Amino acid sequence: MTNEQYDNGRIFLICILALFTIAVSMSLGATVAADLKSNFLDPIDFTTSATMIGQILGIIFLGFSITLFCVSPFMDVIGMGRALAAAATLIIVGNAILIFAGDITSGMGIYWALWFGMLLKGIAWGLVESAINPATAALYPEDKTHRLNVLHAWWPAGLVVGGLSGIAVNSTGLNWQIALSLIFIPAIAFGALNIGVKFPKTESSDLDVSFGDMIKEIFRRPSFFIWFGAMFLTAASELAPGQWVDLALTHTVGMRGILLLVYVSGIMFVMRHFAGPIAHKISAVGLLWFSALFTCVGLYMLSVADSPVTGIIAATIWGAGVCFMWPTMLASAAERYPRGGAWTIGLIGSAGAMSTYIVLPILGAAYDKAKLEAAGGADAFAAMAEGSIEHTNSLIFAAEKSFQTVALLPIALLVIFGGVWYNDRRIAKLKAENALSE
Numbered sequence: 344m345t346n347e348q349y350d351n352g353r354i355f356l357i358c359i360l361a362l363f364t365i366a367v368s369m370s371l372g373a374t375v376a377a378d379l380k381s382n383f384l385d386p387i388d389f390t391t392s393a394t395m396i397g398q399i400l401g402i403i404f405l406g407f408s409i410t411l412f413c414v415s416p417f418m419d420v421i422g423m424g425r426a427l428a429a430a431a432t433l434i435i436v437g438n439a440i441l442i443f444a445g446d447i448t449s450g451m452g453i454y455w456a457l458w459f460g461m462l463l464k465g466i467a468w469g470l471v472e473s474a475i476n477p478a479t480a481a482l483y484p485e486d487k488t489h490r491l492n493v494l495h496a497w498w499p500a501g502l503v504v505g506g507l508s509g510i511a512v513n514s515t516g517l518n519w520q521i522a523l524s525l526i527f528i529p530a531i532a533f534g535a536l537n538i539g540v541k542f543p544k545t546e547s548s549d550l551d552v553s554f555g556d557m558i559k560e561i562f563r564r565p566s567f568f569i570w571f572g573a574m575f576l577t578a579a580s581e582l583a584p585g586q587w588v589d590l591a592l593t594h595t596v597g598m599r600g601i602l603l604l605v606y607v608s609g610i611m612f613v614m615r616h617f618a619g620p621i622a623h624k625i626s627a628v629g630l631l632w633f634s635a636l637f638t639c640v641g642l643y644m645l646s647v648a649d650s651p652v653t654g655i656i657a658a659t660i661w662g663a664g665v666c667f668m669w670p671t672m673l674a675s676a677a678e679r680y681p682r683g684g685a686w687t688i689g690l691i692g693s694a695g696a697m698s699t700y701i702v703l704p705i706l707g708a709a710y711d712k713a714k715l716e717a718a719g720g721a722d723a724f725a726a727m728a729e730g731s732i733e734h735t736n737s738l739i740f741a742a743e744k745s746f747q748t749v750a751l752l753p754i755a756l757l758v759i760f761g762g763v764w765y766n767d768r769r770i771a772k773l774k775a776e777n778a779l780s781e
Contacts (some may be wrong), residue, residue, distance in 0.1 A: 370509065568680075575694050635757050
């Protein structure tokens with residue numbers, strides 16, 4: 344590929360800004376989740392309101408997963424620029440529906456309006472990831488792990504900006520609709536910057552790999568499905584808790600839970616810039632193994648954190664664990680299965696999104712079940728005054744149980760990444776021995 348024909352710097356900036364916008368949107372969504380639940384869903388059915396908000400937050404990931412799965416193999420036909428333009432439009436429309444949901448419908452109709460608005464945001468996210476990951480891999484074929492980590496450093500940067508913006512709006516007494524409307528600014532910006540830019544073709548196109556060959560590449564090398572399955576667990580360990588942290592941990596750590604997400608996102612933004620040197624020292628899969636270890640410990644500690652200090656310590660460990668997972672998984676798939684092209688990267692991302700879609704309602708159901716269990720039943724919970732000691736204790740118990748539900752997932756990753764890491768080292772040793780014997 345002759346990269347001189349492309350404005351690499353501007354394209355990479357567009358990719359960064361598009362991902363940053365999605366992250367701001369996600370963070371603002373998490374920030375206002377409690378408002379959506381209390382204003383709209385509790386009046387519908389307080390016994391299942393956490394399950395409903397889990398479903399609403401989770402539908403973003405279903406839209407993301409399906410879009411990534413369906414669009415990625417046809418990215419050269421659709422065009423990366425067109426995909427990003429459509430994404431900017433859907434971000435604006437999806438958030439507008441959320442903002443005006445209470446004005447356009449009522450009762451259970453509000454649930455479906457929120458659900459549909461979040462779905463559009465998920466489709467936008469899928470379009471963004473379908474374009475920016477293969478674009479980065481195509482522009483920087485010799486430096487994928489580092490460049491993809493730098494690109495995805497702007498995901499936590501967006502979470503920081505979105506989280507702090509939402510808190511700032513809330514602290515001034517303005518309503519949650521104002522917070523969500525902030526997303527229109529970066530969405531318009533990256534949509535405008537995208538106009539007239541020529542994007543590269545995917546690596547598979549450069550290698551003259553057809554769609555059929557991309558499919559054959561995946562099924563010809565069944566080891567790909569190990570990475571596909573691992574992505575289910577890595578994303579569930581990172582994205583699902585990230586969406587749940589404000590609603591749940593605010594009741595346990597003595598501070599807004601979204602501040603922990605902002606803090607963790609700051610860690611991720613800094614550390615992702617050092618992924619390349621670390622992976623060079625211990626390999627990409629070695630980096631993933633240590634990530635899983637820190638994630639497992641951090642999630643459990645979050646589930647039992649009961650003060651700002653313990654919350655920050657737990658969040659630090661969890662953040663150090665999850666910060667490299669998503670981009671390193673994408674880079675590993677791109678490096679190991681290059682003939683799979685954009686679809687390989689898309690499938691890995693799709694697996695991660697689908698897992699989060701599945702896990703968020705499970706977290707919500709665990710939360711609802713635990714709060715009623717702690718209260719002594721639905722009638723007892725309904726009789727509690729909001730903010731009372733009994734009501735708060737029920738929510739604390741529910742937060743602990745919901746986080747403990749997801750804390751066990753990274754244990755399986757230790758086994759998976761450990762096995763791949765051992766096999767990689769074994770193969771490298773055999774190659775070295777064969778080279779010496781020759």
